[in-house]
Amino acid sequence: MFKDALHIPFAIKGTIIHSTQTSALVILRDCWIGVRSGKIVYLQQNDNRIIEELKKHDIEEDNIIYLQEPKFVVPGFIDTHIHASQYPNCGKCLDEGMLSWLQKYTIPTEAKFADVDFARTQYRKVVSRVVKNGTTTACYLATIFTDSTLELCDIIQSVGQRAVVGKVNMDQNSATYYIEDTVTSAQETERYINEFTRKEYTHIKPCITPRYAGNCSMELMEQLGQIARNHNLHIQTHLAETTEECDMVMNLFPGHNAYADIYSKAGLLTRKTVLAHGIHLTAEERRLIRLQQSGISHCPNSNIAIRSGLLDVRTCLDEKISVGLGTDISGGYSSSILNAMRAAICTSNTIAILKGPNYRQLDYREVFKMATIGGAEVLEMDDEIGNFEVGKEFDALVIDPAVEGGPFDVFRDDTIEDVFQKFVFLGDDRNISRVYVSGHNILRNLRNN
Numbered sequence: 001m002f003k004d005a006l007h008i009p010f011a012i013k014g015t016i017i018h019s020t021q022t023s024a025l026v027i028l029r030d031c032w033i034g035v036r037s038g039k040i041v042y043l044q045q046n047d048n049r050i051i052e053e054l055k056k057h058d059i060e061e062d063n064i065i066y067l068q069e070p071k072f073v074v075p076g077f078i079d080t081h082i083h084a085s086q087y088p089n090c091g092k093c094l095d096e097g098m099l100s101w102l103q104k105y106t107i108p109t110e111a112k113f114a115d116v117d118f119a120r121t122q123y124r125k126v127v128s129r130v131v132k133n134g135t136t137t138a139c140y141l142a143t144i145f146t147d148s149t150l151e152l153c154d155i156i157q158s159v160g161q162r163a164v165v166g167k168v169n170m171d172q173n174s175a176t177y178y179i180e181d182t183v184t185s186a187q188e189t190e191r192y193i194n195e196f197t198r199k200e201y202t203h204i205k206p207c208i209t210p211r212y213a214g215n216c217s218m219e220l221m222e223q224l225g226q227i228a229r230n231h232n233l234h235i236q237t238h239l240a241e242t243t244e245e246c247d248m249v250m251n252l253f254p255g256h257n258a259y260a261d262i263y264s265k266a267g268l269l270t271r272k273t274v275l276a277h278g279i280h281l282t283a284e285e286r287r288l289i290r291l292q293q294s295g296i297s298h299c300p301n302s303n304i305a306i307r308s309g310l311l312d313v314r315t316c317l318d319e320k321i322s323v324g325l326g327t328d329i330s331g332g333y334s335s336s337i338l339n340a341m342r343a344a345i346c347t348s349n350t351i352a353i354l355k356g357p358n359y360r361q362l363d364y365r366e367v368f369k370m371a372t373i374g375g376a377e378v379l380e381m382d383d384e385i386g387n388f389e390v391g392k393e394f395d396a397l398v399i400d401p402a403v404e405g406g407p408f409d410v411f412r413d414d415t416i417e418d419v420f421q422k423f424v425f426l427g428d429d430r431n432i433s434r435v436y437v438s439g440h441n442i443l444r445n446l447r448n449n
């Protein structure tokens with residue numbers, strides 16, 4: 001029997017690495033972390049009375065996992081923007097810019113998810129892939145089809161991943177075979193929320209998901225805003241990904257001052273709103289987003305792969321806008337948040353090259369923070385997940401940097417911070433030996449699935 005199975009209280013002794021509000025990288029060596037009923041009940045370094053302390057939390061000596069360095073524990077990664085339904089195209093179809101990419105490749109693929117059996121096969125693959133890559137929480141977009149979106153939720157539940165999942169809404173400017181009328185779109189959203197609630201999923205939340213203003217009438221967006229308010233729901237959409245899209249949207253909504261203003265008027269900018277991309281925003285739009293406390297999902301792989309632009313994350317952070325990372329499969333070609341961290345650094349370095357030496361580019365500590373507690377803030381889940389504060393859920397990864405056949409080498413004079421940095425730049429799923437959600441190692445569920 002594994003020590004972390006069946007909610008038996010357990011502890012891990014070893015090196016714990018996470019971010020806090022005030023520090024992007026905190027390394028705690030010789031640290032004890034206690035977990036009971038899926039939550040962190042104890043976090044302490046070098047405690048002489050540790051066994052007695054752990055017993056107070058019903059953690060027996062037999063249920064302590066000892067990790068030898070260079071192994072370490074980090075919070076689970078949070079993917080704040082991923083199209084589960086685009087996974088079949090992941091790693092291909094990247095020769096077009098965003099709007100033509102949508103029409104040529106993406107819409108035809110998403111339309112196939114009307115078939116629930118087809119959807120089940122594809123969705124199992126994407127959930128499995130991202131969990132292996134250490135994504136403990138994902139904010140998924142599905143398709144316009146309610147039943148196959150619920151199928152995605154069933155699969156996530158069976159694996160044990162934490163997620164926010166949205167049925168997509170579109171009532172204009174899409175192919176005739178993949179579009180809804182306004183009434184049906186709103187009704188199906190209500191049905192999705194009702195069915196979702198009836199299922200009593202443990203770690204999944206529903207999300208209102210207008211694809212973007214180009215695909216949604218104001219009438220529909222206002223109705224969706226009302227549904228979100230009625231049920232206090234998450235909202236996700238796209239914003240200012242490309243200049244071509246910005247021009248198209250402003251032509252569709254001529255009475256509005258700016259793109260973000262359209263979502264604001266529809267009641268779609270809230271504390272629980274995730275705005276994917278936000279590359280081509282004015283200072284006034286960013287001010288609006290900050291005032292409404294919405295967050296931005298930075299998807300740097302996608303932004304480069306389909307040539308949408310370079311998001312200046314530094315400016316967003318300086319302006320106190322929450323920013324998390326997203327893979328944006330399949331505009332982004334990697335399902336790994338480690339890849340998103342690297343792409344975020346590359347994007348920031350590119351801006352630094354363009355802007356000159358006074359620009360403060362992002363470093364590996366900051367992108368790690370964005371991938372963990374930053375993502376939790378964007379999803380308004382930072383009181384539950386994102387780091388190892390006592391009281392939060394134990395969503396974590398055990399990293400084995402020296403795994404046999406692994407993607408990088410560890411040298412004798414590498415410090416633990418060096419090894420962590422190597423993992424950020426060079427690591428992959430081979431280094432991820434356990435993936436905990438709420439204290440359960442869900443990698444085992446994949447093998448059983």
Ligand SMILES: [Zn+2]
Nearest residue numbers: 083238276328
């Ligand atoms: Zn997207």
